[in-house]
Amino acid sequence: MSAAVVQPETRRAWRDPLSVALAVVLCLPALVPLLVIAHASLSPEAEVWAHLSRYVLPEVTVNTIKLLIGVALLSGIVGTALAWLTSICEFPGRRFFDWALLLPLAIPTYVLAFVAVGFLDFAGPLQTWLRAWTGTSAWVPKIRSTGGVIVVLALALYPYVYLLARTAFLTQGRRALEAAQTLGYGRAAATWKVALPMARPWIAAGIALVCMETLADFGAVSVFNYNTFTTAIYRAWFGMFSVSAALELAGVLLLFVIAAFAFERSSRAGARFASGRDVTRAATRLQLGPVGRWGAFAGAALVLALAFVLPLLQLLIWSAKNVSDIDSRYWGFIARSLILAGSAAVVIVLAGLALAYIERRRSSTSMRLLVRLATLGYAIPGTVLAVGIAVPLVLLNNQLQGWLRAWMGESAPVLLLQGTLLAVLIAYLARFLTVGFNPIESGLQRVTRSIDEAAASLGVVGTELIRKVHVPLLRTSLATAATLVFVDVMKEMPITLITRPPGWDTLAVRVWEMTSEGEWERAALPAVAIVLVGLIPAALLTRRGAHVA
Amino acid sequence: MWLELENVVRRFGERSAVNGLSMRLAKGSIGCLLGPSGCGKTTALRCIAGFEAVDAGVIRAHGRVLASQDFHSPPESRQIGMVFQDYALFPHLTVLDNVAFGLHRLERSKRRRRAEEILDTVGLAEHRSHYPHQLSGGQQQRVALARALAPEPQIVLLDEPFSSLDVELRERLSLEVRSVLKALDTTALLVTHDQQEAFAVADVVGVMKDGRLEQWDTPYQLYHRPETRFVADFIGQGVFIPGEVVAAGSVRTELGVVRANGNGKWQSGRPVDLLLRPDDVIHDDASTLRAEVCQRAFRGAEFLYTLKLASGVQLLSLVPSHHDHAVGEHIGIRIEPDHVVAFPRD
Numbered sequence: 001m002s003a004a005v006v007q008p009e010t011r012r013a014w015r016d017p018l019s020v021a022l023a024v025v026l027c028l029p030a031l032v033p034l035l036v037i038a039h040a041s042l043s044p045e046a047e048v049w050a051h052l053s054r055y056v057l058p059e060v061t062v063n064t065i066k067l068l069i070g071v072a073l074l075s076g077i078v079g080t081a082l083a084w085l086t087s088i089c090e091f092p093g094r095r096f097f098d099w100a101l102l103l104p105l106a107i108p109t110y111v112l113a114f115v116a117v118g119f120l121d122f123a124g125p126l127q128t129w130l131r132a133w134t135g136t137s138a139w140v141p142k143i144r145s146t147g148g149v150i151v152v153l154a155l156a157l158y159p160y161v162y163l164l165a166r167t168a169f170l171t172q173g174r175r176a177l178e179a180a181q182t183l184g185y186g187r188a189a190a191t192w193k194v195a196l197p198m199a200r201p202w203i204a205a206g207i208a209l210v211c212m213e214t215l216a217d218f219g220a221v222s223v224f225n226y227n228t229f230t231t232a233i234y235r236a237w238f239g240m241f242s243v244s245a246a247l248e249l250a251g252v253l254l255l256f257v258i259a260a261f262a263f264e265r266s267s268r269a270g271a272r273f274a275s276g277r278d279v280t281r282a283a284t285r286l287q288l289g290p291v292g293r294w295g296a297f298a299g300a301a302l303v304l305a306l307a308f309v310l311p312l313l314q315l316l317i318w319s320a321k322n323v324s325d326i327d328s329r330y331w332g333f334i335a336r337s338l339i340l341a342g343s344a345a346v347v348i349v350l351a352g353l354a355l356a357y358i359e360r361r362r363s364s365t366s367m368r369l370l371v372r373l374a375t376l377g378y379a380i381p382g383t384v385l386a387v388g389i390a391v392p393l394v395l396l397n398n399q400l401q402g403w404l405r406a407w408m409g410e411s412a413p414v415l416l417l418q419g420t421l422l423a424v425l426i427a428y429l430a431r432f433l434t435v436g437f438n439p440i441e442s443g444l445q446r447v448t449r450s451i452d453e454a455a456a457s458l459g460v461v462g463t464e465l466i467r468k469v470h471v472p473l474l475r476t477s478l479a480t481a482a483t484l485v486f487v488d489v490m491k492e493m494p495i496t497l498i499t500r501p502p503g504w505d506t507l508a509v510r511v512w513e514m515t516s517e518g519e520w521e522r523a524a525l526p527a528v529a530i531v532l533v534g535l536i537p538a539a540l541l542t543r544r545g546a547h548v549a
Numbered sequence: 550m551w552l553e554l555e556n557v558v559r560r561f562g563e564r565s566a567v568n569g570l571s572m573r574l575a576k577g578s579i580g581c582l583l584g585p586s587g588c589g590k591t592t593a594l595r596c597i598a599g600f601e602a603v604d605a606g607v608i609r610a611h612g613r614v615l616a617s618q619d620f621h622s623p624p625e626s627r628q629i630g631m632v633f634q635d636y637a638l639f640p641h642l643t644v645l646d647n648v649a650f651g652l653h654r655l656e657r658s659k660r661r662r663r664a665e666e667i668l669d670t671v672g673l674a675e676h677r678s679h680y681p682h683q684l685s686g687g688q689q690q691r692v693a694l695a696r697a698l699a700p701e702p703q704i705v706l707l708d709e710p711f712s713s714l715d716v717e718l719r720e721r722l723s724l725e726v727r728s729v730l731k732a733l734d735t736t737a738l739l740v741t742h743d744q745q746e747a748f749a750v751a752d753v754v755g756v757m758k759d760g761r762l763e764q765w766d767t768p769y770q771l772y773h774r775p776e777t778r779f780v781a782d783f784i785g786q787g788v789f790i791p792g793e794v795v796a797a798g799s800v801r802t803e804l805g806v807v808r809a810n811g812n813g814k815w816q817s818g819r820p821v822d823l824l825l826r827p828d829d830v831i832h833d834d835a836s837t838l839r840a841e842v843c844q845r846a847f848r849g850a851e852f853l854y855t856l857k858l859a860s861g862v863q864l865l866s867l868v869p870s871h872h873d874h875a876v877g878e879h880i881g882i883r884i885e886p887d888h889v890v891a892f893p894r895d
Binding site: 175179180182183184185193194197198200 | 598599627628633637638639641650651653654696697
């Protein structure tokens with residue numbers, strides 16, 4: 001063994017307390033809010049708690065549970081059925097639907113929500129038209145109802161289930177089905193007995209993700225005036241100016257999130273079996289009968305139309321009607337969205353890179369735990385994170401202000417940490433570090449230790465190794481990470497709304513302002529920009545999906 | 550005949566993967582399709598199982614037609630068990646449930662009893678409540694075999710059943726599989742590219758090339774009486790040396806006239822290539838026929854020497870390992886084949 005090979009091993013074992021410290025610091029944005037909320041929940045203010053448990057919690061809890069069950073069921077059925085059709089069966093347009101069914105990912109839930117409400121409401125185009133032609137629109141079901149929110153959220157979120165179930169069906173291969181056939185089951189029976197049970201962990205993981213998104217959703221439920229925890233937190237924060245009410249609500253919401261998170265983890269643990277060697281070939285796809293073929297086509301087309309094509313058309317039509325809104329203020333929204341998303345992308349990619357390298361250098365159990373903690377924020381709803389970061393920042397701010405006063409007297413400058421971009425960026429870092437970290441981590445995994453060792457044996461080590469070997473290998477991963485973070489921040493609503501400095505209105509904030517006044521048509525213009533940017537990750541995903549197929 | 554294939558053809562586009570395959574397998578015997586990759590053996594197996602349709606020819610089992618040009622019985626109604634190359638165990642089911650999976654026609658209590666019985670036969674009774682990923686490769690393989698055997702199929706097909714195991718395990722398991730199949734008097738057809746495996750498991754072996762059978766015979770005959778040059782090349786080791794037929798069973802070569810049984814179909818004077826196996830070339834210090842050692846491979850009990858004659862023609866010779874000769878040395882050899890195997894020279 002040459003010294004070059006042995007050296008990294010020994011180095012990993014004892015050096016760099018610096019990287020441990022850095023990993024701990026990177027955990028703080030996600031961890032501090034959790035601790036603040038846990039502390040507030042464990043020592044509630046009796047009066048506030050009494051008010052909440054009497055007037056707020058019952059409604060909000062029942063609403064949230066109804067929403068969760070409805071969205072989980074509907075998105076689970078739609079996502080699984082579509083995944084089964086596109087990955088196992090053959091029907092007209094299958095290759096198109098295979099990737100196109102992921103497009104709804106580009107439309108944030110709140111955009112789909114306001115388009116649906118704007119289109120189907122009493123004053124919307126559909127009912128107006130119906131009244132003009134048939135004299136009545138009374139039979140149209142009320143869109144602002146529990147059913148309405150459920151359908152809209154399920155249409156926006158089913159791609160999570162679709163994506164995972166599709167992976168499951170594609171990688172479980174034909175062998176298992178063939179084995180069932182040699183044991184006397186027909187293809188239909190084999191699907192029920194084998195394909196679905198084998199895909200169950202993936203489907204469950206997809207549904208768990210949908211549940212987490214549903215719990216975190218703020219924009220869509222606001223449009224529907226459907227009270228859930230997130231809207232209650234927002235109202236407690238801005239309407240009641242009650243920090244402790246917001247924190248306690250956040251605490252209860254976190255319990256739901258933890259349940260969904262645990263469910264997701266445990267289903268992923270079951271999803272370790274995949275053969276992947278024999279991807280379903282066109283020749284072996286299940287040939288549906290004429291009714292089945294066109295039924296599959298109609299189903300896929302209907303979902304795609306409702307979740308993507310029609311909303312996008314409506315957005316474009318409304319935007320065209322309101323082009324006059326494009327003025328200097330509008331450019332301001334765009335500029336601020338770009339600045340926030342851009343700086344968040346830079347900060348988060350750097351943090352993700354640091355974290356990935358730390359994990360690679362010292363992959364001990366405690367280090368993996370730190371990484372888990374640092375990337376936990378994606379599971380925490382934006383409203384919860386925003387409140388949980390704003391509160392300690394205010395405390396820190398007042399503390400610093402006190403010291404400044406004591407030191408400089410009356411001439412001390414007024415500090416406002418909580419109302420700066422710093423607060424926004426910390427909250428984004430907490431929420432989106434996973435998004436940036438995952439592609440970088442998997443990119444770095446491809447740079448195996450033997451690549452390092454091969455480089456070392458050729459005399460390339462240290463920064464030269466990083467520059468000559470790692471950077472070229474990581475380039476696409478870094479670009480992917482930056483893009484994904486950028487787009488997520490562009491779409492993000494509650495964190496921006498709660499933590500932004502005064503006057504920092506972005507596109508998403510503009511959408512929220514317009515929709516909270518029922519100005520659906522005027523919300524379309526900023527929404528279109530968000531949707532167009534959102535198409536980038538959807539395109540990335542479909543390209544990756546094409547590799548699997 | 551229990552399993553019968555008659556001129557079976559299976560095309561993929563322009564290419565015929567199986568091209569006029571005919572074979573017959575008696576009840577209770579174990580057959581094997583042996584050949585290099587791409588020879589169509591797996592496609593043949595999949596035709597028998599029913600995963601591929603047949604473009605021409607007939608497949609029969611126990612006199613019943615399973616597939617022909619215009620008939621295709623679906624796999625689930627063929628009563629043919631299959632052990633897949635990657636086993637294709639159901640990861641969401643325990644070992645016992647995997648084995649019981651094909652017993653859905655039995656009532657519950659019988660199903661369980663039968664599954665336990667067959668698990669006992671393959672020696673996995675104590676693993677019945679484990680999941681496939683908790684088992685070793687060899688154990689998974691036996692579960693796959695048990696699952697295929699449980700419904701008492703008319704025929705069991707095994708697709709490269711040992712290829713994902715390591716070499717030592719492969720040898721042991723192939724003997725075990727043979728004894729299980731024999732104990733249950735199962736008719737089985739195996740597909741492999743490994744002749745050791747084929748010889749260890751099968752009673753009858755068919756060497757396949759370009760979608761058809763070159764020879765369907767016992768392992769002994771394939772080695773000693775290859776009917777085609779391809780079979781002679783593919784099975785075992787050996788070299789061809791040029792010669793001329795002098796009489797039935799006699800070929801004149803530069804090593805003198807080689808005489809042995811058989812191969813009387815060539816006319817005198819016909820130029821042929823004579824097959825010499827390494828065990829046909831015997832080391833004999835007393836012999837006047839000398840050859841130079843140009844390579845040696847130590848195999849434990851014996852050496853495999855590559856020898857060069859004065860004319861430049863090379864031979865292989867298997868010599869007990871206490872005859873340790875250096876490269877470049879000249880040693881005496883004697884030619885002593887059991888059978889004369891020769892093919893006309895083109």
